[in-house]
Amino acid sequence: MTTFARINNRLNVKVLIIDDERAIRNSLKEIIEYEGHTVSLAENGKQGYEAAMAESFDAIFCDIKMPEMDGVEVLQKLVEEGCEASIIMISGHGDIDTAVDCIKKGAFDFIQKPLDLNRILITVKNATDKTKLVAQTRILKKKAYGTDRMVGESAAIARVREIIEKVAPTPARVLITGGNGSGKELVARSLHALSDRAAQPYVEVNCAAIPSELIESELFGHEKGSFTSAIRQHKGKFEQADGGTLFLDEIGDMSLAAQAKVLRVLQENKLSRVGSDADIKVDVRVVAATNKNLLAEIEKGNFREDLYHRLSVIVIHVPSLDERKEDIPLLVDYFVEKICNETAMPRKTFSAEAVKLLQERSWKGNIRELHNVVERLLILGDSEISAQNIRDYVL
Numbered sequence: 001m002t003t004f005a006r007i008n009n010r011l012n013v014k015v016l017i018i019d020d021e022r023a024i025r026n027s028l029k030e031i032i033e034y035e036g037h038t039v040s041l042a043e044n045g046k047q048g049y050e051a052a053m054a055e056s057f058d059a060i061f062c063d064i065k066m067p068e069m070d071g072v073e074v075l076q077k078l079v080e081e082g083c084e085a086s087i088i089m090i091s092g093h094g095d096i097d098t099a100v101d102c103i104k105k106g107a108f109d110f111i112q113k114p115l116d117l118n119r120i121l122i123t124v125k126n127a128t129d130k131t132k133l134v135a136q137t138r139i140l141k142k143k144a145y146g147t148d149r150m151v152g153e154s155a156a157i158a159r160v161r162e163i164i165e166k167v168a169p170t171p172a173r174v175l176i177t178g179g180n181g182s183g184k185e186l187v188a189r190s191l192h193a194l195s196d197r198a199a200q201p202y203v204e205v206n207c208a209a210i211p212s213e214l215i216e217s218e219l220f221g222h223e224k225g226s227f228t229s230a231i232r233q234h235k236g237k238f239e240q241a242d243g244g245t246l247f248l249d250e251i252g253d254m255s256l257a258a259q260a261k262v263l264r265v266l267q268e269n270k271l272s273r274v275g276s277d278a279d280i281k282v283d284v285r286v287v288a289a290t291n292k293n294l295l296a297e298i299e300k301g302n303f304r305e306d307l308y309h310r311l312s313v314i315v316i317h318v319p320s321l322d323e324r325k326e327d328i329p330l331l332v333d334y335f336v337e338k339i340c341n342e343t344a345m346p347r348k349t350f351s352a353e354a355v356k357l358l359q360e361r362s363w364k365g366n367i368r369e370l371h372n373v374v375e376r377l378l379i380l381g382d383s384e385i386s387a388q389n390i391r392d393y394v395l
Contacts, residue, residue, distance in 0.1 A: 013059070015040070016051055016085070025043065027115070032124060049077055192245040215255060245287060
């Protein structure tokens with residue numbers, strides 16, 4: 001087996017061949033299977049379309065001239081259905097116009113008959129590389145934007161959802177309040193996802209995690225040489241979020257100097273990088289969050305009152321888990337599904353008594369603490385998590 005075959009074998013490459021000529025189907029199958037791939041066959045366009053919709057493939061070879069449904073129709077229908085496989089069109093009557101038309105309609109490549117062995121192998125490799133890259137990009141986007149969602153049917157969480165739906169389409173700034181681990185970041189992501197900025201950048205900044213001497217550089221950027229370690233120009237988070245949403249988490253921990261600069265950006269929609277006097281225009285919707293009482297921080301002189309009023313056009317308070325304990329059974333089911341999908345752990349169920357004990361407990365760490373407890377129980381507990389497991393590993 002060649003190196004190419006060994007590499008792609010590990011990727012579990014699946015190929016579908018759609019062609020009404022048995023000799024072509026079998027020849028392609030033999031070539032591709034010899035390289036260690038899995039091949040499925042379809043003898044007409046309709047059969048091929050149904051196979052592609054029923055199963056996921058990395059690459060699809062599709063003839064153009066076929067009965068019942070021609071290859072171009074198959075291509076168009078698969079693209080419309082969101083098929084992620086790379087589709088390679090093949091034809092014995094190919095010309096430049098046909099090839100260009102197929103590429104415009106979403107084909108990955110166009111190959112003329114008689115088929116060339118090396119061209120087929122190179123095309124399979126490139127097509128599967130592209131399909132894997134698309135899949136990886138989708139995974140990274142999910143990680144970037146988060147796959148978590150607000151779970152629950154309590155009146156408290158329903159009220160939060162209602163406010164989000166009303167506010168998200170507007171340009172209003174939002175201040176999200178609530179305890180640590182209550183899900184403030186989920187509210188921020190939902191506001192962005194439901195806004196007209198959803199296709200633009202969403203940038204998160206944890207103000208508490210950045211040293212006070214670096215916060216201005218992180219938010220507004222810096223010019224090369226503006227301080228000792230500034231070896232190149234750097235765009236800050238405001239510039240990175242231009243056109244989209246900037247989520248300032250734990251804004252109550254931001255220094256007063258940085259607060260003054262944030263206020264200027266909110267007032268004038270422009271900023272200056274550290275080490276520069278030049279103004280840079282930005283269009284950013286700011287969503288902020290805090291676990292502190294900012295009105296109390298204003299009284300102490302730790303937070304600017306004018307900035308508070310700029311940020312709190314809309315205030316959304318995220319209830320603590322202790323305020324919505326009726327949601328715990330749904331949250332437990334959600335976390336079991338999520339954790340097992342991410343870690344390939346075997347699924348376990350929770351007995352009614354176990355769930356009742358979780359509902360009776362106080363949750364100072366909120367949703368985040370419940371997530372950690374569910375993960376601990378999945379690792380240490382019995383096949384059905386019992387009340388005794390709760391007493392042993394939680395209480």
